[in-house]
Amino acid sequence: xxxxxxxxxxxxxxxxxxxxxxxxxxxxxxxxxxxxxxxxxxxxxxxxxxxxxxxxxxxxxxxxxxxxxxxxxxxxxxxxxxxxxxxxxxxxxxxxxxxxxxxxxxxxxxxxxxxxxxxxxxxxxxxxxxxxxxxxxxxxxxxxxxxxxxxxxxxxxxxxxxxxxxxxxxxxxxxxxxxxxxxxxxxxxxxxxxxxxxxxxxxxxxxxxxxxxxxxxxxxxxxxxxxxxxxxxxxxxxxxxxxxxxxxxxxxxxxxxxxxxxxxxxxxxxxxxxxxxxxxxxxxxxxxxxxxxxxxxxxxxxxxxxxxxxxxxxxxxxxxxxxxxxxxxxxxxxxxxxxxxxxxxxxxxxxxxxxxxxxxxxxxxxxxxxxxxxxxxxxxxxxxxxxxxxxxxxxxxxxxxxxxxxxxxxxxxxxxxxxxxxxxxxxxxxxxxxxxxxxxxxxxxxxxxxxxxxxxxxxxxxxxxxxxxxxxxxxxxxxxxxxxxxxxxxxxxxxxxxxxxxxxxxxxxxxxxxxxxxxxxxxxxxxxxxxxxxxxxxxxxxxxxxxxxxxxxxxxxxxxxxxxxxxxxxxxxxxxxxxxxxxxxxxxxxxxxxxxxxxxxxxxxxxxxxxxxxxxxxxxxxxxxxxxxxxxxxxxxxxxxxxxxxxxxxxxxxxxxxxxxxxxxxxxxxxxxxxxxxxxxxxxxxxxxxxxxxxxxxxxxxxxxxxxxxxxxxxxxxxxxxxxxxxxxxxxxxxxxxxxxxxxxxxxxxxxxxxxxxxxxxxxxxxxxxxxxxxxxxxxxxxxxxxxxxxxxxxxxxxxxxxxxxxxxxxxxxxxxxxxxxxxxxxxxxxxxxxxxxxxxxxxxxxxxxxx
Numbered sequence: 001x002x003x004x005x006x007x008x009x010x011x012x013x014x015x016x017x018x019x020x021x022x023x024x025x026x027x028x029x030x031x032x033x034x035x036x037x038x039x040x041x042x043x044x045x046x047x048x049x050x051x052x053x054x055x056x057x058x059x060x061x062x063x064x065x066x067x068x069x070x071x072x073x074x075x076x077x078x079x080x081x082x083x084x085x086x087x088x089x090x091x092x093x094x095x096x097x098x099x100x101x102x103x104x105x106x107x108x109x110x111x112x113x114x115x116x117x118x119x120x121x122x123x124x125x126x127x128x129x130x131x132x133x134x135x136x137x138x139x140x141x142x143x144x145x146x147x148x149x150x151x152x153x154x155x156x157x158x159x160x161x162x163x164x165x166x167x168x169x170x171x172x173x174x175x176x177x178x179x180x181x182x183x184x185x186x187x188x189x190x191x192x193x194x195x196x197x198x199x200x201x202x203x204x205x206x207x208x209x210x211x212x213x214x215x216x217x218x219x220x221x222x223x224x225x226x227x228x229x230x231x232x233x234x235x236x237x238x239x240x241x242x243x244x245x246x247x248x249x250x251x252x253x254x255x256x257x258x259x260x261x262x263x264x265x266x267x268x269x270x271x272x273x274x275x276x277x278x279x280x281x282x283x284x285x286x287x288x289x290x291x292x293x294x295x296x297x298x299x300x301x302x303x304x305x306x307x308x309x310x311x312x313x314x315x316x317x318x319x320x321x322x323x324x325x326x327x328x329x330x331x332x333x334x335x336x337x338x339x340x341x342x343x344x345x346x347x348x349x350x351x352x353x354x355x356x357x358x359x360x361x362x363x364x365x366x367x368x369x370x371x372x373x374x375x376x377x378x379x380x381x382x383x384x385x386x387x388x389x390x391x392x393x394x395x396x397x398x399x400x401x402x403x404x405x406x407x408x409x410x411x412x413x414x415x416x417x418x419x420x421x422x423x424x425x426x427x428x429x430x431x432x433x434x435x436x437x438x439x440x441x442x443x444x445x446x447x448x449x450x451x452x453x454x455x456x457x458x459x460x461x462x463x464x465x466x467x468x469x470x471x472x473x474x475x476x477x478x479x480x481x482x483x484x485x486x487x488x489x490x491x492x493x494x495x496x497x498x499x500x501x502x503x504x505x506x507x508x509x510x511x512x513x514x515x516x517x518x519x520x521x522x523x524x525x526x527x528x529x530x531x532x533x534x535x536x537x538x539x540x541x542x543x544x545x546x547x548x549x550x551x552x553x554x555x556x557x558x559x560x561x562x563x564x565x566x567x568x569x570x571x572x573x574x575x576x577x578x579x580x581x582x583x584x585x586x587x588x589x590x591x592x593x594x595x596x597x598x599x600x601x602x603x604x605x606x607x608x609x610x611x612x613x614x615x616x617x618x619x620x621x622x623x624x625x626x627x628x629x630x631x632x633x634x635x636x637x638x639x640x641x642x643x644x645x646x647x648x649x650x651x652x653x654x655x656x657x658x659x660x661x662x663x664x665x666x667x668x669x670x671x672x673x674x675x676x677x678x679x680x681x682x683x684x685x686x687x688x689x690x691x692x693x694x695x696x697x698x699x700x701x702x703x704x705x706x707x708x709x710x711x712x713x714x715x716x717x718x719x720x721x722x723x724x725x726x727x728x729x730x731x732x733x734x735x736x737x738x739x740x741x742x743x744x745x746x747x748x749x750x751x752x753x754x755x756x757x758x759x760x761x762x763x764x765x766x767x768x769x770x771x772x773x774x775x776x777x778x779x780x781x782x783x784x785x786x787x788x789x790x791x792x793x794x795x796x797x798x799x800x801x802x803x804x805x806x807x808x809x810x811x812x813x814x815x816x817x818x819x820x821x822x823x824x825x826x827x828x829x830x831x832x833x834x835x836x837x838x839x840x841x842x843x844x845x846x847x848x849x850x851x852x
Contacts, residue, residue, distance in 0.1 A: 028383045028765030028772060031392050031649075032139055034117070036161025037195045041382060041615075041644065041651060045467050046248040047163075047201065047224075048118070048141060049097030049111065050648035051380060051394055052468055053372045054316035055331070057098045057296045058307045062105040064300045067307055067331060069318055070097045073369060074339075075110060075123065078331055080320055085333035089123060089130065090340060093368030093390045096121075098142060102149045103301075109133070109143040109152065115391030120154060120175075133175050139163075142202065142251075145170070146209045151232070153181070153203040153212055160184055163199040165214060167232060181212075181235050189221050190551050192528040193496075199224070204253040206279075213241065213252045213261065221552030222496050227252045227263065229279070241281040245497055247272070247466060249295040254279060256303040262287070264295045270498050272466075274308065274321075288321065291503075292470045307331075311470040311646075315375045340367070341408040343430035348439040349400040349415060357442060358482035359417040360653060361402070362395040366409035370394030373404040377469050381770045382651040388767055395653070397482040408432035413440075416716070416768075418456070418484025418655065419686055420446040423716050423768060445714050448744075451690030452662035452697055454681060457487035457672055458655045460524070460534055460579050460614060460640020464500040465493075467647035473504060473512035473519050476645055476654070480517045485655035486667055488517060489640070491524040491534055491579075494546050505542050509669065518667055523569075524579060529809075530562045530597040534577040534611070534640065535569040536676075537669055543568055551815065558813050559821035562597045563828055566606040575608040575673055580615040580642050585623050588801035595809040598624070599799040600832035602633050609676055610635055613657040613683040615642035618775040619761065626728040629755050629780060630789035631796060631839060636679035636699070636779050652685075652770040659683045662697060675699075682758075684776035686769045687715040691758040691778045698779035704753040704787065711758055713743040717774050720762040727754040727789035753787025755780035788839075796839035803833035 030040055037043055049056055051073050058069035066079045068088065073095030078085040089096045094114040101108050108123045120133040120140045134140050138158040145152055152170045155163050159180070168178035185198045194217065201224065202215040212232055217225030223245030230238040241252075244265060249272065252263040261279055264272045267286070272295050274287040288294055290312060297308040306321045318331040351357045363371045368390055372378045376396040384392045395414075396402075408430050415424040424440045447454075458480070463471045473490075480488040490510075492501045501521070504510070510519040523542055525533040529549035543565065549558045566576040578598050586594055601607045612621050628635050639659040644650050660682050661675035675681055679699030682689045690712030696702055711734065713722055718740040724732035726749075734745055749756075759777040766774050789795070807829045816822040 027385050027387065029386065030383050031381075032118075034137065034161060035139055035157055037163075039193055041647075042193060043163075043248065044382070045644065045647045045649045048139070048649075049113070050468060051095050051370065051378050052316045052648050053374055053376050053378050053396075055309055055318035056316060056468070057309065058318055058331075059099045059101040059108070059298055060300045060305075060307060061101050062103060062301055064302055064305065067318070067320075068099045068101055068108050069307075069331075070099060070110070071333070072371075073097075075099050075108065076333065076336075077125075078333060080329060080331060083332060084335040084337065086337045087339045088125070088128070090338070090367070095369065100144050102145050103147050104149060109145055111141050111143060115389075116386075120152075131174065133170075144203050144205060146205050147207060148209055151209075153205065153232075155201050155203065160197070162195055162197045163201050165200040165203055165212070181232070182216075182230065182238070185218060187217075187219055189219055191221055192551070193222070194224075201248070202251045204251070206254050207256055207258050213254060215246055215250050215252065222550065224248050224250070227261070227277075227281070241279065242277050242284065244284075247496065251296060253297070253299055255299050256301060260303075262297055262299065262306065264297060266498050268497065270500050270502065274306070287323075288326070293466075311468065314470055314472070314475060315377060316468055336405070338405070338407075341432040342405050343408045343432060344403060344435040345406050345411070345428075345430060346401050346403045346435065346437050347398060347413070347415075348437070349398060349417075349442065350439060351417075351421075351442050352444050356400045357417060358397060358399045358478060359415050359440070359442070360395050360482055361398045362393055362414040363404070363406065363411055365407045365411045367407050371404055371406050371411075372396040373398075373402045376402070376404075378648060379653065380649045382649065383765075383772075385765055385767060393767065393770060397479055397653075399478060399482070406430055413438070415440040415442070417442050417482070419684060419688055419716055420444060420484065420714070421716070445716070447688045447690045447712055447714050450710075451692065451712060452660075452681070453665040454660040455486040455663050455665065455667050455672060456484070456655065456658045456660050457489060457676075458485055458641050458643070458658045459489045459536065459577065459609075459638045459676075460611060460642045460657075461488055461490050461654050462493060462501070462524075462642070462644050463490040463504065464646045465644035466495050466500065467644055467650075469646040469648065471646040473510040477512050477514055477517045477519050479645060479654050480519070481514070483653055483655035485658060486517065487669075487672055488519050488654055489536060490519065490521045491640075492521055492542060493524040494526055499546065502542065507537070507539050507541075518669065520669055522574070525562070525565050527562065529558050529595050531581065532579050533562055533565060533569075534579045534638075535565075536575045536577070537673055538569060538572045538574045540572045549813075556815040557817045557821055558810060559816060559825055561825055561828060563601050563604060563606050566601060570606075575677060576606060577609040577611060577638050578607060579611045579640055581610060582620045582624060583617050585620040586802065588798060588805050591805065593809050594802060594805035597806065597829075599628075599802050599836065600806070600829055602628055602635055603631075603799075603832050603835050604828075607635060609638040611640050611657075612637040612777060613639040613659075613685060613775060615640075615651060615657075617772060622759075622777065626725075627795040627798060630727055630792050632786035632788050632792075634679065634782065636676060637683045637777060638676055639683035656770055657683070657685050660688070679779035682776060682778040684760075685771045686717050686774045687713060687719055687760040687776040689713060689758050689760060689776050689778050691781070693756065693781045696781055698757065698781055701782040701785070704751060704783045706748060706750050708746065708748050710746040711743070713741070713760060715741040715760070715774070717741065717766045717768045718762075719760045719774060722758070722760045724749070724756060724758055726751055726756045728791065731756070751783055753784035754789045755782050757781070793840050793842060796836045800833055800836040800840055803829060803836060807833065
């Protein structure tokens with residue numbers, strides 16, 4: 001790294017990420033690890049501000065004709081009707097969001113993200129002076145000034161790790177007497193997506209400054225809660241204004257007349273729109289309509305206009321709506337006046353044949369900030385190694401050529417097109433006021449043809465899940481093409497009481513499919529109790545209700561079990577898989593609750609595949625998988641990213657976890673499903689694996705004995721370990737030299753019955769793989785006709801104990817609709833337990849045979 005000695009410090013860390021770094025000591029952590037709440041993919045995207053190329057939030061200045069808004073991580077000022085915007089803030093290695101203008105128009109409070117925390121700041125508009133208001137290393141968001149400018153309300157996790165309302169006095173010196181307004185409260189409810197502790201979010205002031213409206217969830221099981229009002233000087237005096245299942249972004253705000261309460265809601269529909277109730281909670285009526293989302297709405301000072309962010313056209317956009325008549329006006333900055341010298345960069349991307357090719361691109365400038373073209377969808381990783389990066393990786397998908405403004409000076413560029421091309425990286429020096437043309441030529445690095453003719457598939461994508469953007473099948477096809485993904489399987493699923501993609505569900509290929517990319521729609525069956533199922537290629541209809549075991553609702557009953565749902569799916573010709581199974585290895589002895597139904601459904605023959613690679617821990621899931629394989633249960637691996645493909649902040653792009661299916665190169669759904677069910681292929685988040693045993697590929701069966709193996713590794717990232725695994729034990733370790741990305745090897749092994757596969761894995765994270773760590777595994781080659789491993793009896797006993805705990809959990813539920821539902825559930829689980837107990841005793845049963 002000596003050649004970087006004269007680079008700016010923020011660029012050095014960017015270049016370490018772009019150019020690659022040793023992974024042995026990589027320590028990937030969540031982006032906001034100080035937040036003590038479950039399901040970070042959920043609240044972080046739906047609630048916390050994210051970097052987008054388009055606007056993300058806005059506030060009116062007192063004249064009612066000028067807005068201050070966040071865009072591209074800076075604050076901007078623009079007059080409604082003008083096309084010119086002026087950049088007000090541009091922090092180094094940080095991003096600014098959520099401006100709230102004071103009622104005298106002299107200052108703006110906002111929140112700034114520096115990669116580690118979200119802190120509150122204030123900007124004096126006349127002088128441009130910035131002042132830090134909080135400094136606890138916490139998450140502080142949604143700052144709102146009182147009408148007289150003397151108090152500030154905001155949401156913070158300070159002291160608790162949970163989102164709570166804070167209040168402080170504010171003057172020229174800063175904040176004084178900050179305190180928790182409502183206090184902590186723990187719910188008695190079992191809440192799946194939410195903390196046991198109540199939250200209080202979305203504050204706004206009444207025009208007289210006496211009341212704060214907010215959203216909270218005391219004794220509410222689903223949704224972020226109801227709209228409340230609290231007397232700021234007597235916080236014990238609070239009242240419920242409106243009961244509704246909101247979803248993080250209701251942001252209620254009373255009109256200047258003090259009568260109309262504006263908020264965002266889906267209110268039983270599929271998309272967030274604007275609604276009006278009253279300060280007393282009258283029956284709400286819709287103010288806006290459309291099959292897209294509107295959120296972050298703000299009244300103008302006279303109440304005649306509403307500024308709102310919507311995703312009607314896919315990316316985020318700022319519009320101003322007239323409250324009388326509904327006419328809207330776009331606020332678009334075609335001319336931007338930046339605070340620093342700029343250069344224009346045009347990036348072209350071509351493959352080995354010179355053909356333009358979409359790809360994923362990350363660009364970090366010398367100021368340590370990420371950049372993207374206007375209207376590009378900026379996405380962010382959900383974790384990173386703080387020793388290597390200042391902030392999480394931001395990226396966009398480029399359909400070349402892509403042109404963008406970047407601060408003059410050095411910029412690091414990373415281009416990636418799937419796993420079979422080497423990453424392309426450059427550091428360029430951009431001149432002030434000049435245009436630079438740059439071409440990235442991708443170099444293929446694929447497996448030798450002898451190992452198979454593969455198509456790649458991500459079996460678990462959610463096209464829309466309530467994120468900042470609005471996705472379509474055509475845009476999903478573009479995302480997949482940029483990631484060199486052949487098949488994108490959108491699993492239609494509920495997001496609490498709505499199903500965002502239900503209108504796109506179909507049983508055949510989506511018309512948006514292209515010769516390069518097949519877009520298909522399946523279903524994820526949601527249950528908070530048994531584990532989630534992927535249902536691929538239903539040939540008749542979407543299975544309703546779509547979820548079960550939702551406590552504190554009319555759908556609380558644990559019936560139907562996953563087995564019953566699997567039967568319905570199989571009746572439609574679908575394949576059934578367990579998706580994102582295990583974040584940690586289950587412990588049948590010490591886990592407080594173990595209700596996952598996987599072992600029962602596998603031994604009963606209900607499961608066609610498992611996502612060994614998915615939104616879970618691959619190593620933990622593989623350990624469970626190996627135990628099932630040891631029992632002769634021929635369960636193939638699939639792979640699915642569980643990408644919320646319309647998120648600005650997500651765990652990875654579509655295709656991050658994918659399965660390579662040996663279809664002979666055929667890209668149709670039937671060929672892909674046949675290869676998946678037969679176990680012909682491998683799963684990976686980067687390394688490509690080739691494995692032949694006596695010339696046979698994964699999924700085939702050979703006799704036990706001495707065998708000749710051939711293996712190949714091609715990887716866009718360095719690999720720590722490459723191993724052959726027989727019946728759960730490593731029988732051959734390959735030494736990787738040089739860049740640890742390539743290997744061709746062969747040899748002979750004596751292998752008893754059971755199974756053998758090839759796997760690659762790393763000890764820790766690699767910043768070039770937007771996942772927990774690099775990992776890949778082939779499906780097994782089977783040795784003998786359902787030969788059990790030597791450890792089979794112990795493995796079966798482990799699953800029998802697991803079923804003990806699952807039966808215990810199922811029997812404890814008191815919310816079955818009927819006694820018959822409970823009896824059917826316990827009978828089914830008891831039958832599976834008996835099969836495992838028989839195997840543990842060295843016996844065979846018809847149930848075990850059926851599962852095989």
